[in-house]
Amino acid sequence: MMAPTFFDKLIHSPLVVINLGLKMFADSLEEQKVEVVQVDWIPPAGGDKEVIDLLDQLL
Amino acid sequence: MGINKHLSSIPGVQQAAVLMGSEANKAVFSELGVQDAQLQSAQANDLVVAVVAKSQQLADEAIGKLDEFLLGGVQPSKTQNPHSFEEGLQQRPDSNIAVISIPGEYAAREAHKALDAGLNVFLFSDHVTVEEELNLKQTAAEKKLLVMGPGCGTSIINGIGLGFANVVRKGSVGVIAGAGTGLQEFTCQVHNAGLGISQAVGTGGRDLSDHIGGLTTLSALDALEADPDTKIIAIISKPAGKLTLAKLVERFKRCSKPVVGCFLGSKPDEVGGLAKYDHVATIDEAVNSVVALSQGKKHSKQKLAPVDSRQIAQEHAQWNPEQRYLRGLFAGGTFCYQSQQILRSEGIEVYSNAPLDPKRKLPDSNRGHKHSLVDMGEDEFTTGRPHPMIDGTLRKQRILSESADPEVAILMIDIILGFNASMDPAGELVEAIQVARQNASKRGGRLTVVASVCGTDGDPQDIGQQMDQLRQAGVLVFRSNAQAASFCAALLKGKE
Numbered sequence: 001m002m003a004p005t006f007f008d009k010l011i012h013s014p015l016v017v018i019n020l021g022l023k024m025f026a027d028s029l030e031e032q033k034v035e036v037v038q039v040d041w042i043p044p045a046g047g048d049k050e051v052i053d054l055l056d057q058l059l
Numbered sequence: 060m061g062i063n064k065h066l067s068s069i070p071g072v073q074q075a076a077v078l079m080g081s082e083a084n085k086a087v088f089s090e091l092g093v094q095d096a097q098l099q100s101a102q103a104n105d106l107v108v109a110v111v112a113k114s115q116q117l118a119d120e121a122i123g124k125l126d127e128f129l130l131g132g133v134q135p136s137k138t139q140n141p142h143s144f145e146e147g148l149q150q151r152p153d154s155n156i157a158v159i160s161i162p163g164e165y166a167a168r169e170a171h172k173a174l175d176a177g178l179n180v181f182l183f184s185d186h187v188t189v190e191e192e193l194n195l196k197q198t199a200a201e202k203k204l205l206v207m208g209p210g211c212g213t214s215i216i217n218g219i220g221l222g223f224a225n226v227v228r229k230g231s232v233g234v235i236a237g238a239g240t241g242l243q244e245f246t247c248q249v250h251n252a253g254l255g256i257s258q259a260v261g262t263g264g265r266d267l268s269d270h271i272g273g274l275t276t277l278s279a280l281d282a283l284e285a286d287p288d289t290k291i292i293a294i295i296s297k298p299a300g301k302l303t304l305a306k307l308v309e310r311f312k313r314c315s316k317p318v319v320g321c322f323l324g325s326k327p328d329e330v331g332g333l334a335k336y337d338h339v340a341t342i343d344e345a346v347n348s349v350v351a352l353s354q355g356k357k358h359s360k361q362k363l364a365p366v367d368s369r370q371i372a373q374e375h376a377q378w379n380p381e382q383r384y385l386r387g388l389f390a391g392g393t394f395c396y397q398s399q400q401i402l403r404s405e406g407i408e409v410y411s412n413a414p415l416d417p418k419r420k421l422p423d424s425n426r427g428h429k430h431s432l433v434d435m436g437e438d439e440f441t442t443g444r445p446h447p448m449i450d451g452t453l454r455k456q457r458i459l460s461e462s463a464d465p466e467v468a469i470l471m472i473d474i475i476l477g478f479n480a481s482m483d484p485a486g487e488l489v490e491a492i493q494v495a496r497q498n499a500s501k502r503g504g505r506l507t508v509v510a511s512v513c514g515t516d517g518d519p520q521d522i523g524q525q526m527d528q529l530r531q532a533g534v535l536v537f538r539s540n541a542q543a544a545s546f547c548a549a550l551l552k553g554k555e
Contacts, residue, residue, distance in 0.1 A: 006179055006205045006282055010155055015219050018147040018178065020169055021160030025183070025222065028478040029158075031519075032219050037154065039147040040140045041161050041169070047081050047103020049164060056168070 063443075064450045065128040066110055071117035076443030080105040083164050083186070087442050103162075109443075144172045158221060159184055163209065167191035170206065174198050181221045182208030182263070185438070189270045192263070196274035205278055208263040212239020213477075215246060215259035222261070223448060225477040226517030230255020232349050233289035235279045237264050237296035240391030241323070241342065243477060243513050245295050248346040248539060250515045254353055257289040258282070262296075269300030273307060284316055291352050292318045293345050297396065298325040311336045317352050321345040323397050324415050340404075341397060343541040363401075363541055366549040370535070375554060379504030382468035383554065385409070385547055386461040387432035388454050390447035390484075391540070394473040394511065395434035398544040402430070405548040412437055427461050430551070432471070448480045451487030458488065462495030462506055468554075469507045470495065471547055473540060474529070476514030476522060485510075485525040489532040496533055507550065508534045511543035 017036045019026040026038040045051035066075035076091055078084040080101030088098060093109040101107050108125060112118035141147045148154060157173035159166050163186025170180045174195065182195075187209035199206045207214050207221075213236075214221045218229050225243055227250035234249075236242035239261060246256050260279040267273050276294065283289045292314070299307060299322060308330055311318050317335045321342055330338045337348045343363055351357070385402075389395040392413065399415040409415075410431040412424040421431055424439055435447045435454055447454050454472070461467060470492075474484045481487060492508055499506035510529050514522045529536050537543040 006203055006278070008282075008285070009203075010179070010217060011286070013153075013155065015156055015217060016151050016154045017156050017158055018144065018151065018154045018173070019158045019160075020144060020147070021158075021183070024479050025158050025160060028220065031478070034219055035151065037147040037150045038140045039144060040142055041144075042142045043081070043103040043162075043165055044143075047079075047165075049082070052165075052168070 062108065062125070062128045063445050064452060065124070066108070066121055067444075067452050069112075069117070069121045069124070071113045072110055072121050073113065074111040075121070076107075076109045078107055078109075078443045079103055079162060080107045081162055081164060083162065084443070091443065103165075144169050144176075148176055154178055156181060156216070156221070159208075163187050166209065167195060170195050171198065174202060174204055174206070177202070177204070179204050180206045180208070181214055181261075182206060182211055183222055184208070185210045189265060189268075192265060193271055193274075196266075196271060200274055200278060205260070205282075206263075206275055207261045210263045210265075211261040213242045213259070214261045215256055217258070220478050223475075223477055223479050224259075225250070225513075225515050226519075227515055228255035228517075229257065229288075231257055231288065231290035231353065232293065233257045233283035233286065233291070234259045234293045234295065235262060235276050235283070236260070236294070237262050237266055237276075238393045238396075240473075240475060240513065241295045241393035241397075243391070243475065244342050244393060244540060245293060245345060247513055247515050248342065249349060250517075251538065252346055252350050254350065257286060264297065267296050267299035267303050267307075269302045271303075273299065273303045276307070277310060280310060280314065284314055290316065291349050292316055293349055294318065294320045294322075295342060295345060295393075296322055298322045304330070308333070319345050319348045319352070323393070324400050341401065341541040342393075343539050363545045366546050368549075371546075371549055371553050374505065374507045374550060377505035378468050378507075378554070379465070379502060381466055382499075382504050384427070384464070384466050385430045385432075385469040385471060385551060386427045386464075386467050387471035387547075388457050388461065389432065389434050389471075389473050390436055390454065390475055391473050391513065392434050392436050394513075394540040395432050397540055398432055398471065398547070401541060401544040402432075402548050402551075405545075405552055407548060407551055412439065427464065427467070433457070448475050448484070451481060451484060455488055455491040458491040458495055462498060465502055465504070467506065468504075469509060469547055469550055471509045471543060472511075473543075474510055474512045474514075474525060476512070476518040476520045476525065478519065480520070482520055483525075484520070485512075485528040489528050489534075492529075492532045492534060508532075509537065509543050509547055510534045511537045511540040513540070
């Protein structure tokens with residue numbers, strides 16, 4: 001018996017997608033009747049990578 | 060992305076770039092020669108629009124139309140979308156895939172969050188470092204999840220197209236591919252041959268490098284072998300690293316299902332002598348092999364379809380004596396790469412901005428040189444501008460500039476259909492093609508235009524109508540890039 005693969009989990013349930021970024025990708029999934037959550041992603045800390053890294057260490 | 064297209068189409072606008080104001084993008088603006096104090100104060104979630112025009116007045120007019128472009132056709136959303144992965148997950152805790160296309164400098168952090176929450180990742184974002192990629196893929200392997208990417212253009216999971224996928228029927232062929240357009244070409248041709256796809260997994264272009272060691276490819280191979288719907292497995296990629304190839308060969312030996320391997324640009328006899336493995340040179344041959352296997356044959360020895368010698372003679376008869384060079388302008392990286400391989404195998408030296416052989420690097424990517432093939436999907440053409448699969452503006456301009464060279468005899472292009480691609484890719488280029496051909500006629504010659512169309516009858520664009528438009532503009536249309544490239548090779552060889 002092989003260890004379960006990612007398909008085992010995916011095949012037995014419909015795709016549910018979180019789409020971070022380009023909205024067109026969410027639109028084309030909806031066209032295919034897939035459930036999608038569109039995330040209009042905003043970078044934390046105004047996008048300052050150093051501050052983000054510091055926050056990640058603190059939290 | 061529509062904004063860029065609108066701005067670029069305004070007469071007098073030479074260049075337009077639309078980017079978020081991240082530090083990496085500020086550097087891009089600087090490279091484009093755009094510098095401004097206001098730009099320096101922009102933050103990563105500000106949208107920066109830069110316009111280079113023939114005069115200040117034209118630039119001001121273009122910027123004045125910005126509100127119209129930004130708001131045109133946009134319906135205000137009834138509900139507020141979430142702004143972070145965590146908020147998105149709260150809405151659908153049962154999510155199983157994250158599709159990530161945010162700027163590369165932030166993408167790995169979000170992909171880690173998705174893996175930690177038990178989601179597979181389709182990582183479209185580019186500019187993710189090799190170290191970050193390795194880290195993500197090692198985490199995914201531990202969790203029995205999959206990271207498709209970074210730089211993953213296409214996958215088809217459970218019949219659902221992610222990214223730039225085509226509409227193909229379900230079937231028994233599973234495929235793993237390192238490049239988006241390679242996966243599109245293979246899945247379309249499998250569909251067009253009457254078969255279907257069980258799963259198609261994009262891995263990102265570096266997966267088979269020795270840095271990454273094929274982590275996604277090997278996980279996908281395990282999954283396809285265990286998947287009862289998959290009967291035949293194909294792998295399409297650029298050549299693998301030496302250590303990774305050795306690992307793959309060992310894995311192929313243990314695989315209970317037949318595997319067809321197409322490592323574009325590798326030597327034909329690099330992998331041989333394995334009972335259930337067929338090593339092929341082109342995507343067309345991979346499809347032929349899969350078709351043969353599906354019919355219970357061992358594998359196909361069928362090479363590319365023979366070219367029509369009468370058609371070759373017809374084209375030659377109308378060329379000027381000075382016409383001798385091929386110029387290829389591609390939206391798909393795999394098409395540029397595979398074409399180089401096919402031409403090289405016929406002994407034809409080709410230059411490229413993405414060369415098969417580093418010695419054949421195009422001196423200037425913006426200008427053709429002898430026989431040259433340009434991948435217009437490379438960063439140098441797409442940073443701050445839409446990809447040629449989405450918007451043909453840049454390729455249209457390039458068709459005109461290349462065909463102004465009286466030594467050019469053949470123009471080769473690719474037309475790519477499917478989700479998220481331009482709804483009329485042929486229509487965007489036909490006018491420029493007609494002008495280019497008329498100019499060649501005025502010089503007393505003929506510009507031979509060769510196109511391959513990657514798509515299926517199920518795609519959102521009407522493939523029949525796309526091909527008709529091309530044919531009406533005098534273009535010779537092929538259903539695969541390999542066929543188009545071998546036709547170009549025959550045209551050039553016949554004239555030597």
